[in-house]
Amino acid sequence: MADVYGLAAFAVLAVATLAGALGMLVARNVVHAAYSLLAVSVTSAGLFALLEARYIALVQLLVYAGAVAILNIFTIMITLRRREDAVRSRDFSLPGALLALTFFAVVVVAVLDGGIATRTDVLAFPGVIEFGERLFALDGWALPFEISSLILTAALVAAVWWTREGGER
Amino acid sequence: MSVGLNTYLVLAAALFAMGLYGAVSKKGAVQVLMSLELMAVAVSLNLIAFSRYVTPIEMTGQFFTVFVMVVSAAEIGLGLALVLAIFKSARSSEVDSLNELKG
Amino acid sequence: MNWVALIPLLPAAAFVVLLPLSRAMRARLLWLPVGAMATSCALSVAALARVWPGGKLEEPAWAISWVLGTVGGKSLSLGLALDPMAAVTLLVVTIVATCVQVYSLGYMHRDPREGWYFAVLSLFTAAMLALVLASDLLLTFAMWEMMGLCSYLLIGFWYESEGPRKASQKAFLTTRVGDLGFLVALFVIYANSGTFDLATVLQDAAGWAPGVAVAVSVGLLWAAMGKSAQLPLHVWLPDAMAGPTPASALIHAATMVAAGVFVVARTLPIFKHAPMVMDAMLWIGVATAIAGGLLACVQHDIKKVLAYSTISQLGLMFVALGVGSAVAGMLHLTTHAFFKSLLFLGAGVIIHAAHTQDMREMGGLARHLPVTTATFTVGSLALAGAFPLSGFFSKDEIVTVLLYDHQYAAVGAVLFASALTAFYVTRLWFRVFSGPEQSEELHEAHRSMLAPMGVLALITLGVGFLSPTFMEFLGYKGVWPKPTVALTTTVVAALGISIGWWFYGRRSVVVNTRAWKARLGYLYDSLVHKFYFDLTYDRLFVKGYFVAAEAASQFDAKVVDGAVNGAGTAWVATATGADRFDRGVIDGAVNGLATLARSCATLLRRVQTGRAQSYQRLVVGAVVLLMLILVVTRGA
Numbered sequence: 009m010a011d012v013y014g015l016a017a018f019a020v021l022a023v024a025t026l027a028g029a030l031g032m033l034v035a036r037n038v039v040h041a042a043y044s045l046l047a048v049s050v051t052s053a054g055l056f057a058l059l060e061a062r063y064i065a066l067v068q069l070l071v072y073a074g075a076v077a078i079l080n081i082f083t084i085m086i087t088l089r090r091r092e093d094a095v096r097s098r099d100f101s102l103p104g105a106l107l108a109l110t111f112f113a114v115v116v117v118a119v120l121d122g123g124i125a126t127r128t129d130v131l132a133f134p135g136v137i138e139f140g141e142r143l144f145a146l147d148g149w150a151l152p153f154e155i156s157s158l159i160l161t162a163a164l165v166a167a168v169w170w171t172r173e174g175g176e177r
Numbered sequence: 178m179s180v181g182l183n184t185y186l187v188l189a190a191a192l193f194a195m196g197l198y199g200a201v202s203k204k205g206a207v208q209v210l211m212s213l214e215l216m217a218v219a220v221s222l223n224l225i226a227f228s229r230y231v232t233p234i235e236m237t238g239q240f241f242t243v244f245v246m247v248v249s250a251a252e253i254g255l256g257l258a259l260v261l262a263i264f265k266s267a268r269s270s271e272v273d274s275l276n277e278l279k280g
Numbered sequence: 281m282n283w284v285a286l287i288p289l290l291p292a293a294a295f296v297v298l299l300p301l302s303r304a305m306r307a308r309l310l311w312l313p314v315g316a317m318a319t320s321c322a323l324s325v326a327a328l329a330r331v332w333p334g335g336k337l338e339e340p341a342w343a344i345s346w347v348l349g350t351v352g353g354k355s356l357s358l359g360l361a362l363d364p365m366a367a368v369t370l371l372v373v374t375i376v377a378t379c380v381q382v383y384s385l386g387y388m389h390r391d392p393r394e395g396w397y398f399a400v401l402s403l404f405t406a407a408m409l410a411l412v413l414a415s416d417l418l419l420t421f422a423m424w425e426m427m428g429l430c431s432y433l434l435i436g437f438w439y440e441s442e443g444p445r446k447a448s449q450k451a452f453l454t455t456r457v458g459d460l461g462f463l464v465a466l467f468v469i470y471a472n473s474g475t476f477d478l479a480t481v482l483q484d485a486a487g488w489a490p491g492v493a494v495a496v497s498v499g500l501l502w503a504a505m506g507k508s509a510q511l512p513l514h515v516w517l518p519d520a521m522a523g524p525t526p527a528s529a530l531i532h533a534a535t536m537v538a539a540g541v542f543v544v545a546r547t548l549p550i551f552k553h554a555p556m557v558m559d560a561m562l563w564i565g566v567a568t569a570i571a572g573g574l575l576a577c578v579q580h581d582i583k584k585v586l587a588y589s590t591i592s593q594l595g596l597m598f599v600a601l602g603v604g605s606a607v608a609g610m611l612h613l614t615t616h617a618f619f620k621s622l623l624f625l626g627a628g629v630i631i632h633a634a635h636t637q638d639m640r641e642m643g644g645l646a647r648h649l650p651v652t653t654a655t656f657t658v659g660s661l662a663l664a665g666a667f668p669l670s671g672f673f674s675k676d677e678i679v680t681v682l683l684y685d686h687q688y689a690a691v692g693a694v695l696f697a698s699a700l701t702a703f704y705v706t707r708l709w710f711r712v713f714s715g716p717e718q719s720e721e722l723h724e725a726h727r728s729m730l731a732p733m734g735v736l737a738l739i740t741l742g743v744g745f746l747s748p749t750f751m752e753f754l755g756y757k758g759v760w761p762k763p764t765v766a767l768t769t770t771v772v773a774a775l776g777i778s779i780g781w782w783f784y785g786r787r788s789v790v791v792n793t794r795a796w797k798a799r800l801g802y803l804y805d806s807l808v809h810k811f812y813f814d815l816t817y818d819r820l821f822v823k824g825y826f827v828a829a830e831a832a833s834q835f836d837a838k839v840v841d842g843a844v845n846g847a848g849t850a851w852v853a854t855a856t857g858a859d860r861f862d863r864g865v866i867d868g869a870v871n872g873l874a875t876l877a878r879s880c881a882t883l884l885r886r887v888q889t890g891r892a893q894s895y896q897r898l899v900v901g902a903v904v905l906l907m908l909i910l911v912v913t914r915g916a
Contacts, residue, residue: 011179014179014180015179015180018180018184022188025188025192026188026191026192029191029192029195029196029215030195032195032199032211032212032215033195033198033199033212038205038207038208041208041211042207042211045211045214045215048192048215048218049218052218052221052222055185055188055222055225056221056222056225059185059225059226059228059229060229060233061225061228061229061236061238061239061242063239064221064225064239064242064243064246067243067246068218068221068246071246071250072214072218072246075250076214076250076253079253079254079257080207080210080211080214080253080257083207083257083260083261084207086261086264087206087207087260087261087264087270096204096205099202099203099204099208100202101198101201101202103201103897103901104197104198104201104202104897105198105202107197107198107201107897107900107901107904108194108195108197108198108201109194110904110908111190111193111194111197111900111904111907112190112191112193112194114904114907114908114911115186115187115190115193115194115907116187116190117911118907118910118911119183119186119187119190120183121911121914122183124182124230124231125231126181126182126230126231127230127231127232127233128230130233130234133229133233134233134234134236138236139236139239142236142240143240143243149240149243152240152244153243153244156243156244156247156248157247159247159248159251160247160250160251162251163251163252163254163255164251164254166255166258167254167255167257167258168258170255170258170259170261170262171258171261171262197900200893200896200900201893201896201897201900202893209893272891272892272893273891273893275890275891275892276889276890276891277890278888278890279888279889279890279891
């Protein structure tokens with residue numbers, strides 16, 4: 009039986025993601041661009057879920073769709089003087105386009121050239137609980153996790169310091 | 178017919194390419210950051226796809242994605258904070274106007 | 281018999297002694313040169329006695345030689361030898377020289393440089409005596425040149441004036457032209473015989489190739505023509521009268537001009553191998569005799585008359601040599617020496633008395649200068665060739681040898697010249713001694729000047745009768761002149777004297793010479809201009825020389841200096857070019873490098889845009905490029 013629902017879901021999500029990304033690029037209004045990014049975040053969360061990465065999907069929604077998008081919008085609002093400034097030109101750049109297209113072509117060629125063995129026999133995928141257990145396991149991913157949290161702390165401190173009253177020094 | 182690894186990889190590559198384009202061509206600082214975010218998403222998608230199709234049991238890709246997301250979040254936060262700080266002094270968040278290191 | 285060497289050495293020593301002294305010192309030592317000369321004269325008498333009775337000798341009576349050195353295997357030697365010809369010439373020269381020196385004591389008495397005069401006179405005589413005694417041609421030539429120098433010094437004795445200066449230069453240069461001939465002859469002789477010894481050369485001459493004898497003869501003849509004032513090298517002798525009169529008496533009567541004749545007479549055997557040259561000599565002598573005679577007829581200066589007369593008489597000597605008769609030439613040389621020097625010394629007295637040299641301003645000296653008149657008359661008659669004076673005998677001898685050689689044309693010419701001689705000497709005599717006095721104080725000379733003149737007059741009276749002895753002494757048959765010849769010459773002389781008397785001697789009639797001059801017209805003009813010899817020489821050689829000198833000077837200024845300047849300019853241009861090269865190329869290269877670095881820097885600096893996105897692009901671009909390469913190579 010063809011996994012028709014899976015296929016359809018993928019198609020819808022994929023198209024939506026691409027549309028959102030495209031929208032982000034071509035949007036004239038920077039606020040619209042921010043909303044497009046939000047859409048991308050949401051649809052990519054869906055793709056994650058489709059790929060049996062339920063925890064990641066949820067975290068994606070929480071972090072990106074929730075916090076990051078909001079941060080984006082807030083920053084835009086703060087850095088706008090007038091309402092009109094939100095609208096600006098599309099900023100087309102040929103070198104950038106060429107670069108992106110070349111990159112895409114190269115990767116596609118590399119991928120389609122094939123050779124990556126896939127496992128198709130597994131039917132049961134680990135769940136969130138298993139993910140969590142492994143994440144905090146000492147012989148698992150605990151150490152990297154702690155280190156990454158340090159990074160986050162440093163970033164937060166830096167961010168606070170940069171935006172304090174008295175300007176940058 | 179089912180969606181294979183390659184499909185997801187191509188999709189991720191497309192997203193990444195789009196984010197790349199935005200990063201190198203957008204003039205507004207916030208827009209550049211947003212493009213960087215897009216690239217991060219594409220990377221995460223890549224990793225998850227690999228995790229699902231190559232190491233489904235070990236879930237390696239998923240764990241890696243966690244860290245990617247952490248770093249990405251830190252980066253976004255710090256970046257936006259910087260934009261705000263620069264905006265305060267330069268009264269503009271145009272990337273091109275920040276060229277005092279011009280040689 | 282080595283005391284013979286003293287004959288030239290004594291006067292030479294006198295010169296050497298006088299040379300370094302001051303004027304005052306020299307003036308006090310005048311007895312030295314005069315004494316030396318008198319001693320030489322005595323020694324000459326002794327030498328003659330030793331050589332007596334002479335004749336053709338196999339070997340010289342005395343000879344001495346020194347080897348100077350050896351060059352490349354060949355030795356160079358100088359030598360003296362005494363043979364009859366030399367002995368007789370020695371006597372003639374020393375007698376005349378002594379008379380002249382004694383005379384000069386009076387004549388040059390008040391001259392400030394009297395001492396130098398006597399010194400040069402001594403040197404001159406020494407040179408002549410050495411030439412006479414020389415047994416090799418090199419010494420002959422050396423003495424020949426020495427006499428040229430002394431002549432220059434004596435003619436230009438009063439160098440304060442321009443006349444003597446120019447005259448001495450002219451004499452020196454003209455005789456120099458002649459000396460080239462001597463030099464060429466010497467070269468040819470040495471090339472063919474390997475020696476300068478006269479005896480050897482004369483023997484070798486028979487074996488020479490035909491052209492060689494001709495070359496040598498021509499060279500010697502040319503030299504003799506210069507020294508003995510033959511046409512066309514005669515031009516210096518009249519001008520040489522600018523020197524002191526006694527010096528002229530010595531140089532231009534007895535010695536220097538005789539040297540040419542003497543050398544030719546000595547080397548006559550060589551000439552005998554070149555008959556054409558002898559013919560040339562004959563006709564040169566003829567031409568000179570006639571030209572000299574003609575020119576003497578139109579001179580107003582008494583000394584110039586005597587000068588041209590000398591030229592004419594020397595021509596006669598060459599005529600004699602031209603037919604191969606050394607003895608006739610030598611005989612006339614001897615008689616001429618005595619009577620001509622006598623005439624010159626007399627002229628000195630006349631000039632001193634009349635205070636002028638121009639005969640037109642003279643007259644009636646006979647009444648006031650008796651001794652001078654007497655001696656001068658003797659000399660004049662001898663010059664005219666009147667019997668029984670010496671000149672008669674020598675002239676007759678010349679005519680005799682000409683007839684013997686069947687040279688009838690030459691005989692006619694000689695007779696014509698003799699007629700001229702008689703004419704002009706008569707003209708001179710009457711102009712000077714007869715007629716009204718034109719000057720107030722006319723007084724006779726001091727006896728120190730008259731004595732030598734008297735001696736010479738006596739010799740002139742007597743020596744003619746010694747001519748056969750003379751000829752035998754020299755090794756030839758001694759003969760008296762033939763009656764026909766004697767008669768002819770006497771008639772000719774009488775003719776000349778009569779014409780002279782007719783023009784200048786008659787008291788009752790004064791001839792209008794101007795009318796005669798007008799009648800002769802063109803001939804007279806050319807005579808006055810000395811046949812235009814001097815004019816031609818001046819235009820051709822003197823002016824030509826100056827043109828050449830100017831051209832050379834221009835060449836030097838333009839070409840040589842131009843080259844030097846050009847080299848300088850080229851050097852400067854090179855330096856400038858090098859400087860430009862240094863500046864342009866080398867500095868340019870260095871600057872260029874700097875500019876290149878700057879351009880590169882400016883170019884590369886554009887990477888540093890300061891904009892984050894451009895750096896981004898670069899980095900991403902590099903990564904994408906690497907990925908591309910990987911994919912492509914893996915695919916390949």
